[in-house]
Amino acid sequence: MTxxxxxxPVRVYYEDTDAAxxxxxxxxxxxxxxVRTEWLNACGFEIDQLVPRFGLLFVxxxxxxxxxxxxxxxxxxxxxxxxxxxxxxxxxxRQVVQHGSDELCRARVKLASVxxxxxxxxxxxxxxxxxxxx
Amino acid sequence: MTxxxxxxPVRVYYEDTDAAxxxxxxxxxxxxxxVRTEWLNACGFEIDQLVPRFGLLFVxxxxxxxxxxxxxxxxxxxxxxxxxxxxxxxxxxRQVVQHGSDELCRARVKLASVxxxxxxxxxxxxxxxxxxxx
Amino acid sequence: MTxxxxxxPVRVYYEDTDAAxxxxxxxxxxxxxxVRTEWLNACGFEIDQLVPRFGLLFVxxxxxxxxxxxxxxxxxxxxxxxxxxxxxxxxxxRQVVQHGSDELCRARVKLASVxxxxxxxxxxxxxxxxxxxx
Amino acid sequence: MTxxxxxxPVRVYYEDTDAAxxxxxxxxxxxxxxVRTEWLNACGFEIDQLVPRFGLLFVxxxxxxxxxxxxxxxxxxxxxxxxxxxxxxxxxxRQVVQHGSDELCRARVKLASVxxxxxxxxxxxxxxxxxxxx
Numbered sequence: 001m002t003x004x005x006x007x008x009p010v011r012v013y014y015e016d017t018d019a020a021x022x023x024x025x026x027x028x029x030x031x032x033x034x035v036r037t038e039w040l041n042a043c044g045f046e047i048d049q050l051v052p053r054f055g056l057l058f059v060x061x062x063x064x065x066x067x068x069x070x071x072x073x074x075x076x077x078x079x080x081x082x083x084x085x086x087x088x089x090x091x092x093x094r095q096v097v098q099h100g101s102d103e104l105c106r107a108r109v110k111l112a113s114v115x116x117x118x119x120x121x122x123x124x125x126x127x128x129x130x131x132x133x134x
Numbered sequence: 135m136t137x138x139x140x141x142x143p144v145r146v147y148y149e150d151t152d153a154a155x156x157x158x159x160x161x162x163x164x165x166x167x168x169v170r171t172e173w174l175n176a177c178g179f180e181i182d183q184l185v186p187r188f189g190l191l192f193v194x195x196x197x198x199x200x201x202x203x204x205x206x207x208x209x210x211x212x213x214x215x216x217x218x219x220x221x222x223x224x225x226x227x228r229q230v231v232q233h234g235s236d237e238l239c240r241a242r243v244k245l246a247s248v249x250x251x252x253x254x255x256x257x258x259x260x261x262x263x264x265x266x267x268x
Numbered sequence: 269m270t271x272x273x274x275x276x277p278v279r280v281y282y283e284d285t286d287a288a289x290x291x292x293x294x295x296x297x298x299x300x301x302x303v304r305t306e307w308l309n310a311c312g313f314e315i316d317q318l319v320p321r322f323g324l325l326f327v328x329x330x331x332x333x334x335x336x337x338x339x340x341x342x343x344x345x346x347x348x349x350x351x352x353x354x355x356x357x358x359x360x361x362r363q364v365v366q367h368g369s370d371e372l373c374r375a376r377v378k379l380a381s382v383x384x385x386x387x388x389x390x391x392x393x394x395x396x397x398x399x400x401x402x
Numbered sequence: 403m404t405x406x407x408x409x410x411p412v413r414v415y416y417e418d419t420d421a422a423x424x425x426x427x428x429x430x431x432x433x434x435x436x437v438r439t440e441w442l443n444a445c446g447f448e449i450d451q452l453v454p455r456f457g458l459l460f461v462x463x464x465x466x467x468x469x470x471x472x473x474x475x476x477x478x479x480x481x482x483x484x485x486x487x488x489x490x491x492x493x494x495x496r497q498v499v500q501h502g503s504d505e506l507c508r509a510r511v512k513l514a515s516v517x518x519x520x521x522x523x524x525x526x527x528x529x530x531x532x533x534x535x536x
Contacts, residue, residue, distance in 0.1 A: 013305055014315075015158055015298045019151035019207045025462045026149065026431035030283045033428070037281055037342070047282075048342035060427045062468045067461070070520070073153045074305070074316035118472070147439055148449075149432045159328045160301070163294035164417045171415055171476070181416075182476035194293045196334045201327070204386070208439070208450035252338070283428065285421035287475045292417055341421045 005082035005094075006039040006134055012075040022070035028105045029063065032095045035079045036109075043130040056121045058111040061090065065107035075099050083131055089113050089120045091131070139216035139228075140173040140268055146209040156204035162239045163197065166229045169213045170243075177264040190255045192245040195224065199241040209233050217265055223247050223254040225265070273350035273362075274307040274402055280343040290338035296373045297331065300363045303347045304377075311398040324389045326379040329358065333375035343367050351399055357381050357388045359399070407484035407496075408441040408536055414477040424472035430507045431465065434497045437481045438511075445532040458523045460513040463492065467509040477501050485533055491515050491522045493533070 010031045018024040037047045040058075050057050071077055078098045085092040090112045097105035113123045123131075144165050152158040171181045174192075184191050205211055212232045219226040224246045231239035247257045278299045286292040305315045308326075318325050339345055346366045353360040358380045365373035381391045412433045420426040439449045442460075452459050473479055480500045487494040492514045499507035515525045525533075 011302075011306070013298070013302050014152045014154065015160065015301060017153035018148045019153075019155050020148065020459060020461075021153050024149055025465070026428045026435070029428035029431065030281075033283060034279075034281050038279070041342075046342055048340070057422060059422075059472075060469055062466075063427070064464075064466045066464045070461075072316070074309075074314055145436075145440075147432070147436050149435060154325060154327075159331075160294040160297035163297065164415070167294070167417060168413075168415050172413075175476075180476055182474070191288060193288075193338075194335055196332075197293070198330075198332045200330045204327075206450070208443075208448055282420045282422065283426055286416045287419035287421075287423050288416065289421050289423075294417065 005080050006035065006042060007078050007080035008035040008038050010034065010077045010079050010097075012071050012073055012077065014073065016071075017073050022072055025067060028065065028067070028097055028107075031077065031079045031097060032081070032107060032109065035081050035095065036093070036111075039081050039134065043127075043134060045127055045130070051116060054124055054127065055115055056113050056123075057116065059114055059118075061110045061112045063107055063109050065105065067105055069099075069102055069104045071097065071099060071104050077104070083134060084108070086123070086128060086131060088122050091123070139214050140169065140176060141212050141214035142169040142172050144168065144211045144213050144231075146205050146207055146211065148207065150205075151207050156206055159201060162199065162201070162231055162241075165211070165213045165231060166215070166241060166243065169215050169229065170227070170245075173215050173268065177261075177268060179261055179264070185250060188258055188261065189249060190247050190257075191250065193248055193252075195244040195246045197241055197243050199239065201239055203233075203236055203238045205231065205233055205238050211238070217268060218242070220257070220262060220265060222256050225257070273348050274303065274310060275346050275348035276303040276306050278302065278345045278347050278365075280339050280341055280345065282341065284339075285341050290340055293335060296333065296335070296365055296375075299345065299347045299365060300349070300375060300377065303349050303363065304361070304379075307349050307402065311395075311402060313395060313398070319384060322392055322395065323383055324381050324391075325384065327382055327386075329378040329380045331375055331377050333373065335373055337367075337370055337372045339365065339367060339372050345372070351402060352376070354391070354396060354399060356390050359391070407482050408437065408444060409480050409482035410437040410440050412436065412479045412481050412499075414473050414475055414479065416475065418473075419475050424474055427469060430467065430469070430473075430499055430509075433479065433481045433499060434483070434509060434511065437483050437497065438495070438513075441483050441536065445529075445536060447529060447532070453518060456526055456529065457517060458515050458525075459518065461516055461520075463512045463514045465509055465511050467507065469507055471501075471504055471506045473499065473501060473506050479506070485536060486510070488525070488530060488533060490524050493525070
């Protein structure tokens with residue numbers, strides 16, 4: 001599976017920064033979730049329709065993230081997501097935060113497909129096929 | 135009605151600050167909601183039990199807030215709530231954020247009692263009586 | 269002074285919502301600050317350049333906000349800012365959050381121009397003229 | 403090195419939750435940073451004094467985090483930190499979020515000691531000795 005991935009521009013506002021003058025570390029996870037949402041939306045699966053249409057939602061099981069360089073107020077970042085592995089009930093994504101050609105942050109995010117009660121549920125073929133195309 | 139109110143210590147962490155070196159303005163509203171939650175809990179109404187026990191939740195209808203002086207990293211603040219007016223389906227609270235004797239922030243918060251569908255619902259006497267005692 | 273204002277689309281992500289299924293009340297202030305930042309940027313005053321270029325920053329002195337209807341996950345909102353009054357060291361803005369034609373949230377925000385030490389400082393003519401044009 | 407670690411109670415408020423009814427994944431990192439701050443404070447190193455006293459601050463270089471079970475509104479969590487490895491310019495911490503005896507979240511956090519300009523700086527003996535005692 002070769003993926004070009006999907007990316008989203010993200011501006012750094014005051015809300016994202018902290019007293020050290022840089023983006024607060026937890027907020028990169030917020031940026032990464034935004035691009036995952038827009039990626040799913042772009043694949044045709046509106047994030048608020050996953051439960052009504054498919055009886056599932058995607059939850060984050062684990063994150064491995066490296067903070068390489070800080071982002072700062074007003075930076076225009078590019079945040080990307082690439083599908084690395086698509087399993088039966090989970091997937092692994094690569095996510096990168098860039099500022100120009102500088103890589104600021106790099107993560108590996110594992111998502112699981114679960115019912116609203118948290119029970120693992122196979123990712124439907126309709127979703128699987130669209131995700132594999134990106 | 136005279137009220138002594140209820141207060142909660144709140145430490146300022148990096149997550150609360152922004153690149154200007156002070157607490158980000160929206161975060162004072164987070165502090166104020168924490169003290170409202172602990173106040174309700176202290177009155178005997180656990181915040182997660184309002185829907186199952188009473189079929190209601192309290193939503194914020196309006197906030198009027200003045201930012202007088204900034205709070206900074208590691209400050210140990212005191213955040214208070216005082217019941218100003220208790221109506222049939224709403225209440226008005228006074229909330230203050232203090233650092234030592236300095237008043238940093240002062241707000242007037244109007245809450246409405248609503249069902250999960252957002253329909254106004256009279257505040258039950260059981261709640262009313264406890265709130266009036268604080 | 270008649271103003272058409274400036275507006276920005278804002279998508280609602282999981283990060284913005286709370287366990288009541290709607291946007292957490294403090295997060296509307298984050299949305300409003302985003303549009304203020306983009307408005308200033310659009311006027312030619314990059315938010316991170318206000319201190320180096322003009323020796324000033326804008327701080328929020330007060331907010332009066334009404335929460336009319338809730339926003340929900342995945343909503344595509346439109347958040348606007350309109351200059352209501354431009355004083356010597358402060359300004360008053362009208363800000364509205366809309367979902368389609370529904371007004372969800374309406375605020376009056378007072379900003380003050382201060383030095384990095386928090387001393388009031390007259391808004392320079394260069395800034396004043398641009399803001400009045402919007 | 404055997405460590406008993408340090409822990410802090412953390413209440414889950416609306417601000418911490420999301421529309422899925424659970425704590426938003428990035429917010430566990432906020433909880434973990436709170437306990438790190440209180441741990442450093444308890445060791446005698448107020449977080450806002452690290453730069454003036456020692457010319458350094460601790461930045462997060464990487465996080466590896468597993469989300470095992472969700473926390474919910476009003477939960478009273480216990481968040482802990484244990485020093486796993488203390489290097490010359492960095493340290494590795496183990497952090498756990500518990501609800502009663504349930505482990506909800508488990509992380510390995512690598513911190514680096516840097517100057518305000520981001521240059522690696524040896525952790526002073528004064529700090530090293532206190533941290534090793536916890």
